[in-house]
Amino acid sequence: METNINTGLLKENLKILQNSRSWSDGLVDKLEEFISNSDDYDLFRVNPLRFSIENDISESDGIDLFLWASKLNLFEMNWELLCPACGDHIQSFRHLNTMQDKIFCSLCQCEQIAALDDWIQATFTINSKIRHIRFHQPENLSINEFIFQYHFTRDAKAYEGGPEKSRLLGSVTKDTAFIARLEKKTFEFDLQDGLLIIYDFLNNRGLNLMISPEISIDGQAVDITYVKNDFEINQPQINSGRVKFTVENKSDSRLALGLFLIPSEIVANMDEDATVIMDPYLDGKKLLTSQTFRDLFRNELIQGNEGINVKDLTVLFTDLKGSTELYDRVGDLKAFNLVNQHFESLAKVIVRNRGAIVKTIGDAVMATFANPLDSVKAATEIVEDLNQFNRQHGGENIIIKIGIHKGSSIAVTLNDRLDYFGQTVNVAARVQGLADAEEIYITDSVYEIEEIQDKISGYTIIPERAKLKGIQEEMDVYKVLIGNSQSTMSI
Numbered sequence: 001m002e003t004n005i006n007t008g009l010l011k012e013n014l015k016i017l018q019n020s021r022s023w024s025d026g027l028v029d030k031l032e033e034f035i036s037n038s039d040d041y042d043l044f045r046v047n048p049l050r051f052s053i054e055n056d057i058s059e060s061d062g063i064d065l066f067l068w069a070s071k072l073n074l075f076e077m078n079w080e081l082l083c084p085a086c087g088d089h090i091q092s093f094r095h096l097n098t099m100q101d102k103i104f105c106s107l108c109q110c111e112q113i114a115a116l117d118d119w120i121q122a123t124f125t126i127n128s129k130i131r132h133i134r135f136h137q138p139e140n141l142s143i144n145e146f147i148f149q150y151h152f153t154r155d156a157k158a159y160e161g162g163p164e165k166s167r168l169l170g171s172v173t174k175d176t177a178f179i180a181r182l183e184k185k186t187f188e189f190d191l192q193d194g195l196l197i198i199y200d201f202l203n204n205r206g207l208n209l210m211i212s213p214e215i216s217i218d219g220q221a222v223d224i225t226y227v228k229n230d231f232e233i234n235q236p237q238i239n240s241g242r243v244k245f246t247v248e249n250k251s252d253s254r255l256a257l258g259l260f261l262i263p264s265e266i267v268a269n270m271d272e273d274a275t276v277i278m279d280p281y282l283d284g285k286k287l288l289t290s291q292t293f294r295d296l297f298r299n300e301l302i303q304g305n306e307g308i309n310v311k312d313l314t315v316l317f318t319d320l321k322g323s324t325e326l327y328d329r330v331g332d333l334k335a336f337n338l339v340n341q342h343f344e345s346l347a348k349v350i351v352r353n354r355g356a357i358v359k360t361i362g363d364a365v366m367a368t369f370a371n372p373l374d375s376v377k378a379a380t381e382i383v384e385d386l387n388q389f390n391r392q393h394g395g396e397n398i399i400i401k402i403g404i405h406k407g408s409s410i411a412v413t414l415n416d417r418l419d420y421f422g423q424t425v426n427v428a429a430r431v432q433g434l435a436d437a438e439e440i441y442i443t444d445s446v447y448e449i450e451e452i453q454d455k456i457s458g459y460t461i462i463p464e465r466a467k468l469k470g471i472q473e474e475m476d477v478y479k480v481l482i483g484n485s486q487s488t489m490s491i
Protein backbone atom coordinates (compact mmCIF):
# COMPACT_ATOMS: atom_id res chain seq x y z
CA MET A 1 0.00 0.00 0.00
CA GLU A 2 1.28 3.43 -0.88
CA THR A 3 1.42 5.53 2.24
CA ASN A 4 2.92 8.82 3.27
CA ILE A 5 4.51 7.93 6.58
CA ASN A 6 7.27 9.76 8.36
CA THR A 7 8.72 6.54 9.77
CA GLY A 8 11.47 8.22 11.79
CA LEU A 9 9.10 10.57 13.60
CA LEU A 10 6.54 7.78 14.12
CA LYS A 11 9.13 5.48 15.73
CA GLU A 12 10.46 8.29 17.90
CA ASN A 13 6.99 9.27 19.19
CA LEU A 14 5.92 5.67 19.73
CA LYS A 15 9.00 5.14 21.86
CA ILE A 16 8.05 8.12 24.02
CA LEU A 17 4.49 6.77 24.18
CA GLN A 18 5.72 3.34 25.25
CA ASN A 19 7.67 4.89 28.12
CA SER A 20 5.05 7.41 29.17
CA ARG A 21 3.25 4.91 31.39
CA SER A 22 2.79 1.17 31.68
CA TRP A 23 0.67 -0.28 28.87
CA SER A 24 -0.72 -3.75 28.51
CA ASP A 25 1.56 -6.01 26.49
CA GLY A 26 1.79 -5.23 22.78
CA LEU A 27 -0.65 -2.32 22.88
CA VAL A 28 1.73 0.26 21.46
CA ASP A 29 2.72 -2.23 18.72
CA LYS A 30 -0.96 -2.53 17.81
CA LEU A 31 -1.11 1.23 17.45
CA GLU A 32 1.97 1.23 15.22
CA GLU A 33 0.43 -1.47 13.06
CA PHE A 34 -2.80 0.55 12.88
CA ILE A 35 -1.00 3.75 11.84
CA SER A 36 1.21 1.98 9.30
CA ASN A 37 -1.26 -0.33 7.59
CA SER A 38 -4.72 1.22 7.77
CA ASP A 39 -6.59 2.92 4.95
CA ASP A 40 -6.65 6.71 4.96
CA TYR A 41 -10.31 6.64 5.98
CA ASP A 42 -9.61 4.42 9.00
CA LEU A 43 -7.17 7.01 10.38
CA PHE A 44 -9.69 9.80 10.04
CA ARG A 45 -11.86 10.54 13.10
CA VAL A 46 -10.88 7.33 14.88
CA ASN A 47 -13.37 6.11 17.46
CA PRO A 48 -11.18 4.68 20.29
CA LEU A 49 -14.05 2.49 21.50
CA ARG A 50 -14.19 0.79 18.10
CA PHE A 51 -10.38 0.42 18.21
CA SER A 52 -10.70 -1.19 21.66
CA ILE A 53 -13.25 -3.74 20.47
CA GLU A 54 -11.29 -4.57 17.30
CA ASN A 55 -8.05 -4.99 19.23
CA ASP A 56 -9.54 -6.83 22.18
CA ILE A 57 -8.44 -4.30 24.81
CA SER A 58 -10.42 -2.60 27.56
CA GLU A 59 -12.31 0.58 26.75
CA SER A 60 -10.30 2.62 29.23
CA ASP A 61 -7.00 1.33 27.76
CA GLY A 62 -8.21 2.38 24.31
CA ILE A 63 -9.22 5.85 25.51
CA ASP A 64 -5.96 6.34 27.42
CA LEU A 65 -3.94 5.17 24.40
CA PHE A 66 -5.46 7.79 22.10
CA LEU A 67 -5.30 10.52 24.74
CA TRP A 68 -1.59 9.89 25.23
CA ALA A 69 -1.07 9.56 21.46
CA SER A 70 -2.70 13.00 21.05
CA LYS A 71 -0.64 14.50 23.82
CA LEU A 72 2.46 13.27 21.95
CA ASN A 73 1.19 14.65 18.61
CA LEU A 74 0.64 11.29 16.96
CA PHE A 75 -3.05 12.13 16.64
CA GLU A 76 -5.18 15.26 16.81
CA MET A 77 -8.20 15.24 19.03
CA ASN A 78 -11.40 16.89 17.81
CA TRP A 79 -14.77 17.61 19.35
CA GLU A 80 -17.53 16.84 16.88
CA LEU A 81 -21.12 17.99 16.95
CA LEU A 82 -23.34 15.37 15.28
CA CYS A 83 -26.82 15.63 13.79
CA PRO A 84 -29.11 13.27 15.76
CA ALA A 85 -31.30 12.65 12.72
CA CYS A 86 -28.72 11.86 10.05
CA GLY A 87 -25.30 11.52 11.71
CA ASP A 88 -23.79 14.36 9.69
CA HIS A 89 -20.83 16.12 11.28
CA ILE A 90 -22.37 19.53 11.85
CA GLN A 91 -19.18 21.08 13.09
CA SER A 92 -15.72 20.08 14.32
CA PHE A 93 -13.87 21.91 17.05
CA ARG A 94 -10.17 21.59 17.75
CA HIS A 95 -10.61 22.65 21.36
CA LEU A 96 -13.32 22.42 23.94
CA ASN A 97 -13.17 26.17 24.58
CA THR A 98 -14.31 26.92 21.03
CA MET A 99 -17.15 24.44 21.11
CA GLN A 100 -20.76 25.49 20.96
CA ASP A 101 -23.68 23.20 21.65
CA LYS A 102 -26.36 24.36 19.20
CA ILE A 103 -27.11 21.79 16.53
CA PHE A 104 -28.80 22.83 13.34
CA CYS A 105 -28.74 20.45 10.39
CA SER A 106 -30.11 22.07 7.27
CA LEU A 107 -30.27 18.66 5.55
CA CYS A 108 -32.90 17.31 7.98
CA GLN A 109 -34.00 20.62 9.50
CA CYS A 110 -33.08 19.17 12.86
CA GLU A 111 -32.55 21.69 15.65
CA GLN A 112 -31.36 20.73 19.12
CA ILE A 113 -29.03 21.62 21.95
CA ALA A 114 -26.32 19.01 22.38
CA ALA A 115 -25.20 17.70 25.76
CA LEU A 116 -21.77 16.35 26.58
CA ASP A 117 -23.30 12.86 26.65
CA ASP A 118 -25.57 13.46 23.69
CA TRP A 119 -24.29 14.12 20.15
CA ILE A 120 -20.88 15.39 21.17
CA GLN A 121 -18.17 12.99 20.07
CA ALA A 122 -14.42 13.12 20.62
CA THR A 123 -12.48 11.71 17.67
CA PHE A 124 -8.79 11.30 16.82
CA THR A 125 -7.28 11.92 13.39
CA ILE A 126 -3.72 10.99 12.54
CA ASN A 127 -1.38 13.98 12.64
CA SER A 128 -0.36 15.00 9.11
CA LYS A 129 3.29 15.21 10.21
CA ILE A 130 3.17 11.50 11.08
CA ARG A 131 1.19 10.29 8.10
CA HIS A 132 -0.56 12.34 5.48
CA ILE A 133 -4.04 11.11 4.56
CA ARG A 134 -6.43 12.39 1.89
CA PHE A 135 -8.89 13.55 4.57
CA HIS A 136 -6.42 16.19 5.74
CA GLN A 137 -7.34 18.09 2.58
CA PRO A 138 -11.09 17.63 2.16
CA GLU A 139 -11.03 19.93 -0.87
CA ASN A 140 -9.13 17.21 -2.75
CA LEU A 141 -11.49 14.34 -1.88
CA SER A 142 -13.71 12.75 -4.49
CA ILE A 143 -17.34 13.83 -4.30
CA ASN A 144 -18.46 10.49 -2.84
CA GLU A 145 -15.70 10.47 -0.22
CA PHE A 146 -16.62 14.04 0.66
CA ILE A 147 -20.33 13.32 1.11
CA PHE A 148 -20.42 9.79 2.47
CA GLN A 149 -17.17 9.63 4.46
CA TYR A 150 -16.17 13.17 5.32
CA HIS A 151 -19.68 14.32 6.21
CA PHE A 152 -21.42 11.35 7.81
CA THR A 153 -20.05 9.48 10.77
CA ARG A 154 -19.61 5.76 10.21
CA ASP A 155 -20.74 5.22 13.80
CA ALA A 156 -24.36 6.07 12.95
CA LYS A 157 -26.72 3.24 12.04
CA ALA A 158 -30.07 3.84 10.40
CA TYR A 159 -31.75 1.69 13.04
CA GLU A 160 -30.76 -0.91 15.66
CA GLY A 161 -28.66 -3.54 13.89
CA GLY A 162 -29.24 -1.74 10.58
CA PRO A 163 -26.83 -0.48 7.93
CA GLU A 164 -24.71 2.63 8.28
CA LYS A 165 -26.87 5.67 7.78
CA SER A 166 -24.57 6.92 5.00
CA ARG A 167 -24.97 3.61 3.16
CA LEU A 168 -28.71 3.96 3.33
CA LEU A 169 -28.34 7.43 1.90
CA GLY A 170 -26.09 5.92 -0.77
CA SER A 171 -28.89 3.56 -1.77
CA VAL A 172 -31.28 6.44 -2.51
CA THR A 173 -28.66 8.54 -4.30
CA LYS A 174 -29.46 9.44 -7.87
CA ASP A 175 -26.25 11.33 -8.56
CA THR A 176 -23.47 13.36 -6.96
CA ALA A 177 -21.07 15.96 -8.37
CA PHE A 178 -18.92 18.93 -7.59
CA ILE A 179 -19.91 22.01 -9.57
CA ALA A 180 -17.25 24.70 -9.82
CA ARG A 181 -18.18 28.36 -9.63
CA LEU A 182 -19.89 29.56 -12.80
CA GLU A 183 -20.05 25.97 -14.08
CA LYS A 184 -23.16 24.22 -15.37
CA LYS A 185 -23.82 20.48 -15.08
CA THR A 186 -26.63 18.22 -16.22
CA PHE A 187 -28.04 15.18 -14.42
CA GLU A 188 -30.48 12.84 -16.10
CA PHE A 189 -32.34 9.98 -14.45
CA ASP A 190 -35.75 8.38 -13.88
CA LEU A 191 -37.85 9.58 -11.00
CA GLN A 192 -40.71 7.99 -9.12
CA ASP A 193 -43.27 9.26 -6.70
CA GLY A 194 -41.40 10.61 -3.62
CA LEU A 195 -39.23 13.38 -2.26
CA LEU A 196 -36.23 14.55 -4.26
CA ILE A 197 -33.61 16.28 -2.13
CA ILE A 198 -30.97 18.31 -3.91
CA TYR A 199 -28.39 19.25 -1.31
CA ASP A 200 -25.11 21.12 -1.38
CA PHE A 201 -22.75 19.78 1.28
CA LEU A 202 -20.32 22.69 1.03
CA ASN A 203 -22.69 25.55 1.75
CA ASN A 204 -25.31 23.43 3.52
CA ARG A 205 -28.19 24.51 1.34
CA GLY A 206 -30.91 22.26 0.02
CA LEU A 207 -33.93 22.08 -2.23
CA ASN A 208 -36.76 19.65 -1.49
CA LEU A 209 -39.02 18.72 -4.40
CA MET A 210 -42.11 16.51 -4.19
CA ILE A 211 -42.30 14.26 -7.27
CA SER A 212 -45.88 13.53 -8.27
CA PRO A 213 -46.98 9.96 -9.16
CA GLU A 214 -48.26 11.20 -12.51
CA ILE A 215 -45.91 10.05 -15.28
CA SER A 216 -44.58 12.38 -17.96
CA ILE A 217 -43.80 10.33 -21.07
CA ASP A 218 -42.05 13.04 -23.08
CA GLY A 219 -39.33 13.68 -20.54
CA GLN A 220 -38.93 16.88 -18.55
CA ALA A 221 -36.21 19.51 -18.46
CA VAL A 222 -35.69 21.38 -15.23
CA ASP A 223 -33.33 24.32 -14.79
CA ILE A 224 -31.90 25.05 -11.36
CA THR A 225 -29.68 27.99 -10.53
CA TYR A 226 -27.60 28.35 -7.40
CA VAL A 227 -27.33 32.05 -6.69
CA LYS A 228 -27.00 34.21 -3.58
CA ASN A 229 -26.62 31.21 -1.31
CA ASP A 230 -29.80 29.51 -2.45
CA PHE A 231 -31.37 27.39 -5.16
CA GLU A 232 -33.82 28.82 -7.70
CA ILE A 233 -35.94 26.54 -9.85
CA ASN A 234 -37.90 27.31 -13.02
CA GLN A 235 -40.59 24.69 -12.52
CA PRO A 236 -42.32 23.80 -9.27
CA GLN A 237 -44.19 20.70 -10.52
CA ILE A 238 -42.13 17.65 -11.43
CA ASN A 239 -43.73 14.36 -12.47
CA SER A 240 -42.43 10.82 -12.39
CA GLY A 241 -40.49 9.58 -15.42
CA ARG A 242 -37.32 10.78 -17.13
CA VAL A 243 -36.01 14.16 -15.95
CA LYS A 244 -33.01 16.17 -17.09
CA PHE A 245 -31.78 18.66 -14.51
CA THR A 246 -29.43 21.44 -15.49
CA VAL A 247 -27.78 22.99 -12.46
CA GLU A 248 -25.92 26.24 -12.93
CA ASN A 249 -23.68 27.54 -10.17
CA LYS A 250 -23.78 31.33 -10.31
CA SER A 251 -22.10 31.75 -6.94
CA ASP A 252 -18.49 32.33 -6.01
CA SER A 253 -18.05 29.00 -4.27
CA ARG A 254 -17.92 25.40 -5.39
CA LEU A 255 -20.94 23.15 -4.78
CA ALA A 256 -20.81 19.55 -3.56
CA LEU A 257 -24.13 18.28 -4.77
CA GLY A 258 -26.04 15.17 -3.83
CA LEU A 259 -29.39 14.27 -5.43
CA PHE A 260 -31.42 11.83 -3.33
CA LEU A 261 -34.85 10.36 -4.03
CA ILE A 262 -36.71 9.19 -0.94
CA PRO A 263 -39.57 6.92 -2.11
CA SER A 264 -43.06 8.04 -1.10
CA GLU A 265 -43.69 4.99 1.14
CA ILE A 266 -40.62 5.92 3.20
CA VAL A 267 -41.61 9.60 3.28
CA ALA A 268 -45.06 8.60 4.57
CA ASN A 269 -43.56 6.59 7.43
CA MET A 270 -40.83 9.05 8.36
CA ASP A 271 -40.77 9.82 12.04
CA GLU A 272 -39.63 13.38 12.57
CA ASP A 273 -38.16 12.59 15.97
CA ALA A 274 -36.31 9.45 14.87
CA THR A 275 -32.60 9.53 15.59
CA VAL A 276 -29.74 7.46 14.27
CA ILE A 277 -28.47 4.65 16.50
CA MET A 278 -24.85 5.26 17.40
CA ASP A 279 -22.25 2.54 17.88
CA PRO A 280 -20.51 3.01 21.23
CA TYR A 281 -18.48 6.20 20.92
CA LEU A 282 -16.37 8.42 23.11
CA ASP A 283 -18.77 11.15 24.13
CA GLY A 284 -17.82 14.34 25.93
CA LYS A 285 -18.96 13.03 29.31
CA LYS A 286 -16.82 9.89 29.10
CA LEU A 287 -13.88 12.05 28.16
CA LEU A 288 -14.37 14.51 31.01
CA THR A 289 -14.77 11.66 33.49
CA SER A 290 -11.41 10.22 32.40
CA GLN A 291 -8.64 11.04 34.87
CA THR A 292 -6.10 10.73 32.02
CA PHE A 293 -7.91 13.45 30.08
CA ARG A 294 -8.05 15.68 33.13
CA ASP A 295 -4.35 15.12 33.83
CA LEU A 296 -3.07 15.48 30.25
CA PHE A 297 -5.33 18.21 28.92
CA ARG A 298 -5.62 20.69 31.76
CA ASN A 299 -5.93 23.55 29.31
CA GLU A 300 -8.99 22.02 27.62
CA LEU A 301 -11.65 24.13 29.27
CA ILE A 302 -15.21 25.12 28.59
CA GLN A 303 -15.65 28.71 27.55
CA GLY A 304 -18.15 31.24 28.81
CA ASN A 305 -20.51 31.31 31.73
CA GLU A 306 -23.24 29.09 30.36
CA GLY A 307 -21.36 25.80 30.36
CA ILE A 308 -22.42 22.64 28.54
CA ASN A 309 -25.19 20.39 29.71
CA VAL A 310 -24.56 16.80 30.81
CA LYS A 311 -27.75 14.74 30.80
CA ASP A 312 -26.72 12.11 33.27
CA LEU A 313 -23.67 12.37 35.48
CA THR A 314 -22.84 10.40 38.63
CA VAL A 315 -21.24 12.44 41.39
CA LEU A 316 -19.52 10.92 44.40
CA PHE A 317 -18.40 12.84 47.47
CA THR A 318 -16.20 11.45 50.19
CA ASP A 319 -15.03 12.89 53.43
CA LEU A 320 -11.93 11.24 54.82
CA LYS A 321 -10.70 12.04 58.30
CA GLY A 322 -8.36 10.77 60.90
CA SER A 323 -10.41 9.79 63.95
CA THR A 324 -9.97 11.62 67.26
CA GLU A 325 -8.70 8.34 68.64
CA LEU A 326 -5.95 8.26 66.02
CA TYR A 327 -4.82 11.83 66.68
CA ASP A 328 -4.78 11.12 70.42
CA ARG A 329 -2.79 7.96 69.99
CA VAL A 330 -0.11 8.90 67.43
CA GLY A 331 -0.07 12.69 67.36
CA ASP A 332 -1.10 15.19 64.69
CA LEU A 333 1.78 14.79 62.26
CA LYS A 334 1.72 11.03 62.10
CA ALA A 335 -2.06 11.01 61.88
CA PHE A 336 -1.90 13.52 59.04
CA ASN A 337 0.57 11.28 57.19
CA LEU A 338 -1.65 8.23 57.63
CA VAL A 339 -4.65 10.14 56.31
CA ASN A 340 -2.63 11.32 53.29
CA GLN A 341 -1.43 7.82 52.64
CA HIS A 342 -4.98 6.62 52.46
CA PHE A 343 -5.96 9.61 50.38
CA GLU A 344 -3.62 8.39 47.65
CA SER A 345 -5.10 4.92 47.70
CA LEU A 346 -8.60 6.44 47.45
CA ALA A 347 -7.57 8.31 44.29
CA LYS A 348 -6.26 5.07 42.78
CA VAL A 349 -9.53 3.25 43.49
CA ILE A 350 -11.50 6.04 41.78
CA VAL A 351 -9.33 5.95 38.67
CA ARG A 352 -9.33 2.13 38.59
CA ASN A 353 -13.12 2.29 38.50
CA ARG A 354 -13.10 4.74 35.58
CA GLY A 355 -13.87 7.85 37.57
CA ALA A 356 -12.05 11.16 37.78
CA ILE A 357 -11.36 13.43 40.71
CA VAL A 358 -12.81 16.86 40.01
CA LYS A 359 -11.49 18.52 43.13
CA THR A 360 -10.56 18.12 46.75
CA ILE A 361 -11.94 20.48 49.36
CA GLY A 362 -10.03 20.01 52.59
CA ASP A 363 -10.50 16.32 53.43
CA ALA A 364 -13.40 15.97 51.00
CA VAL A 365 -13.16 14.67 47.46
CA MET A 366 -15.57 15.20 44.59
CA ALA A 367 -15.37 12.61 41.81
CA THR A 368 -17.48 11.97 38.74
CA PHE A 369 -18.30 8.78 36.85
CA ALA A 370 -19.90 8.19 33.47
CA ASN A 371 -21.39 4.92 34.73
CA PRO A 372 -23.16 4.89 38.15
CA LEU A 373 -22.27 1.23 38.79
CA ASP A 374 -18.58 2.18 38.67
CA SER A 375 -19.16 4.79 41.39
CA VAL A 376 -20.75 2.21 43.71
CA LYS A 377 -17.94 -0.27 43.03
CA ALA A 378 -15.43 2.47 43.84
CA ALA A 379 -17.29 3.39 47.04
CA THR A 380 -17.38 -0.18 48.36
CA GLU A 381 -13.71 -0.70 47.48
CA ILE A 382 -12.75 2.51 49.26
CA VAL A 383 -14.47 1.40 52.46
CA GLU A 384 -13.11 -2.13 52.24
CA ASP A 385 -9.58 -0.82 51.63
CA LEU A 386 -9.97 1.43 54.60
CA ASN A 387 -11.16 -1.37 56.86
CA GLN A 388 -8.13 -3.41 55.93
CA PHE A 389 -5.90 -0.41 56.56
CA ASN A 390 -7.47 0.17 59.96
CA ARG A 391 -7.11 -3.49 60.91
CA GLN A 392 -3.44 -3.40 59.94
CA HIS A 393 -2.87 -0.32 62.06
CA GLY A 394 -4.87 -1.64 65.00
CA GLY A 395 -8.05 0.30 65.61
CA GLU A 396 -10.37 2.79 64.01
CA ASN A 397 -7.78 5.15 62.64
CA ILE A 398 -9.42 6.74 59.63
CA ILE A 399 -13.06 7.46 58.99
CA ILE A 400 -14.69 7.75 55.59
CA LYS A 401 -18.16 9.01 54.71
CA ILE A 402 -19.46 8.64 51.18
CA GLY A 403 -22.48 9.94 49.25
CA ILE A 404 -23.53 9.32 45.64
CA HIS A 405 -26.21 10.92 43.48
CA LYS A 406 -26.79 11.10 39.76
CA GLY A 407 -28.66 13.40 37.44
CA SER A 408 -28.20 16.23 35.00
CA SER A 409 -25.50 18.78 35.50
CA ILE A 410 -23.71 21.63 33.79
CA ALA A 411 -20.02 21.31 32.97
CA VAL A 412 -18.30 24.63 33.51
CA THR A 413 -14.86 26.08 34.03
CA LEU A 414 -14.31 27.26 37.60
CA ASN A 415 -10.92 28.45 38.82
CA ASP A 416 -9.25 27.20 35.62
CA ARG A 417 -10.58 23.71 36.18
CA LEU A 418 -13.36 21.64 34.61
CA ASP A 419 -16.04 21.51 37.23
CA TYR A 420 -19.75 20.78 37.47
CA PHE A 421 -22.55 22.92 38.64
CA GLY A 422 -26.17 22.33 39.59
CA GLN A 423 -28.55 20.57 41.93
CA THR A 424 -27.12 17.09 41.25
CA VAL A 425 -23.79 18.21 42.70
CA ASN A 426 -25.50 19.88 45.68
CA VAL A 427 -27.55 16.77 46.45
CA ALA A 428 -24.49 14.50 46.20
CA ALA A 429 -22.65 16.71 48.69
CA ARG A 430 -25.64 16.78 51.03
CA VAL A 431 -26.20 13.00 51.06
CA GLN A 432 -22.54 12.57 51.83
CA GLY A 433 -23.20 14.77 54.84
CA LEU A 434 -25.77 12.24 56.10
CA ALA A 435 -23.22 9.45 56.19
CA ASP A 436 -21.36 8.30 59.23
CA ALA A 437 -18.15 6.27 59.30
CA GLU A 438 -18.15 3.36 56.84
CA GLU A 439 -21.52 4.22 55.40
CA ILE A 440 -22.42 4.98 51.85
CA TYR A 441 -25.52 7.01 51.19
CA ILE A 442 -27.02 6.68 47.75
CA THR A 443 -30.10 8.43 46.42
CA ASP A 444 -33.10 6.83 44.78
CA SER A 445 -31.82 7.62 41.27
CA VAL A 446 -28.76 5.46 41.99
CA TYR A 447 -30.52 2.75 44.00
CA GLU A 448 -33.16 2.11 41.35
CA ILE A 449 -30.55 0.71 38.93
CA GLU A 450 -30.86 -3.06 38.98
CA GLU A 451 -27.12 -3.81 38.61
CA ILE A 452 -26.45 -1.56 41.59
CA GLN A 453 -28.99 -3.42 43.74
CA ASP A 454 -27.22 -6.66 42.76
CA LYS A 455 -23.85 -5.16 43.64
CA ILE A 456 -24.91 -4.07 47.14
CA SER A 457 -27.22 -6.99 47.94
CA GLY A 458 -24.69 -8.47 50.41
CA TYR A 459 -24.75 -5.39 52.65
CA THR A 460 -27.32 -4.10 55.10
CA ILE A 461 -29.41 -1.43 53.37
CA ILE A 462 -31.63 0.97 55.27
CA PRO A 463 -34.08 3.12 53.32
CA GLU A 464 -34.77 6.59 54.73
CA ARG A 465 -36.60 9.77 53.90
CA ALA A 466 -34.24 12.69 54.25
CA LYS A 467 -34.68 16.43 54.32
CA LEU A 468 -31.48 17.79 52.84
CA LYS A 469 -30.28 21.28 53.55
CA GLY A 470 -31.08 23.63 50.70
CA ILE A 471 -33.28 21.06 48.92
CA GLN A 472 -36.97 21.72 49.17
CA GLU A 473 -38.50 18.26 48.95
CA GLU A 474 -37.71 15.27 51.11
CA MET A 475 -35.79 12.61 49.24
CA ASP A 476 -35.63 8.83 49.30
CA VAL A 477 -32.12 7.83 50.25
CA TYR A 478 -30.51 4.51 51.13
CA LYS A 479 -27.91 3.91 53.77
CA VAL A 480 -25.54 1.08 52.84
CA LEU A 481 -23.59 -0.29 55.77
CA ILE A 482 -20.38 -1.43 54.17
CA GLY A 483 -18.23 -1.41 57.26
CA ASN A 484 -20.60 -3.36 59.46
CA SER A 485 -20.16 -6.85 58.11
CA GLN A 486 -16.39 -6.39 58.01
CA SER A 487 -15.96 -5.02 61.52
CA THR A 488 -18.22 -7.70 62.98
CA MET A 489 -16.04 -10.27 61.29
CA SER A 490 -12.84 -8.77 62.63
CA ILE A 491 -13.93 -8.92 66.27
Ligand SMILES: [Zn+2]
Nearest residue numbers: 083086105108
Ligand atom coordinates in the same frame (compact mmCIF):
# COMPACT_ATOMS: atom_id res chain seq x y z
ZN1 LIG B 1 -29.09 15.90 9.73
